[in-house]
Amino acid sequence: MKYLFIFFSAFLLVACEEENQESQAQEIIDKAIEVAGGEKYRKATIQFNFRDHSYKSSRNGGEFHLERVILDSLGVIRDVVSNT
Structure with a gap:
């Protein structure tokens, strides 16, 4: 049971980090479009x-x-x- 809890906690931690990386990538893309002419x-x-x-x-x-x-x-x- 102890190992199951550790595994589940590690899984949640990794899943949250991937979402954060995607949002950072989108921010970079949005800023590049804005600097290049945007609207x-x-x-x-x-x-x-x-x-x-x-x-x-x-x-x-x-x-x-x-x-x-x-x-x-x-x-x-x-x-x-x-x-x-």
């Missing part, structure tokens, strides 16, 4: 080229439109993901 990303258009592909991301509150354009020998390939 500006809720309504923004970002466009860039990478390895001969064109990417565009448009956000307006909860709405988003993601687009990738690829030029190849057959023509233009356009991939779009949107929730509007």
Whole structure:
């Protein structure tokens, strides 16, 4: 019975520490987003080229439109993901 109590106490201690680590990780992520622009990303258009592909991301509150354009020998390939 004594060993069962020790095991249970150790289990609770480990479980509580994992939750604390998750909350610390979330705090770090939240601060990084805030420093990098935070609320500006809720309504923004970002466009860039990478390895001969064109990417565009448009956000307006909860709405988003993601687009990738690829030029190849057959023509233009356009991939779009949107929730509007």
